[in-house]
Amino acid sequence: MSARSGAAGPLVLLGSAVVLVAGLFVGFRLLTASAETIDAGPTCETRVVAAEDDVTSNLISVDVYNASSRAGLANRVSINLQRRGFLAGQIGNSTSKVDADVAVVLTNDRDDPRVRLVAAQFGSKVQFAEPDIEVDGDSVTVIVGDDFEKLGKDVRKTTNDRRFTVCLPTVPAV
The missing domain is CATH 1.20.5 (Single alpha-helices involved in coiled-coils or other helix-helix interfaces)
Structure with a gap:
């Protein structure tokens, strides 16, 4: 050394x-x-939709829950709805006891234009049921089941017969 x-x-x-x-x-x-x-500010901007205005997909947030045995189905359906202009809501596995063959929209008001527009994405096989789980009043909740294959016809707007407000997400300026 x-x-x-x-x-x-x-x-x-x-x-x-x-x-x-x-x-x-x-x-x-x-x-x-x-x-x-830093104060992030508001996360959304409230917008009033008048009764005579069309309801378009970019005004509707959709929560999608998976009641099938296929992993990731709710996520795939949510992504496909976003491609049609809908806003992303919650996704996850369903805890509802509603039997969802293809797709079930959980709602207390089948005539709501937002519900009708979301239901139109699933075609004639869509079903409706009273909510048996907690649902967000600002979103439309859909449960997809084992028989779901793909979305139906791409419908982006519908007529409106009521006044309602929506909270559209904002992107903060940096």
């Missing part, structure tokens, strides 16, 4: 100690620092 390698040992140890102390100092400051938050 040379004399030079013996002198390098204490320098490496000293350097490691400096890095350790600096790391402890920075870590303690990060741990005790207050979080700087």
Whole structure:
């Protein structure tokens, strides 16, 4: 062993100690620092839809739940509805006891134009049922079952017979 390698040992140890102390100092400051938050502002913009206005797909949020044995079905259906202009809502596995062969729209009002437009995406095999799970009043809730294959005809608007408000998502300017 040379004399030079013996002198390098204490320098490496000293350097490691400096890095350790600096790391402890920075870590303690990060741990005790207050979080700087910014007011994100509103996440949506309220819009009134008049009775004489058409109801279009870009005004409707759709929650899709999977009652089938196929993994990811609710996500795929939600993506396909978004391609038709609908807004993404909640997706997940269904906890409803409603028997969903193809698709079931959970609603208390089958005549709601938003419900009619979403139901039109599933064609004539769509069924309607009273909600037996908690549903978001601002979204239309759909449960898809094992017999679901694909969406029906692409319908993007329908007539409206009532006044209602929607909350359209906003994208914050950065």
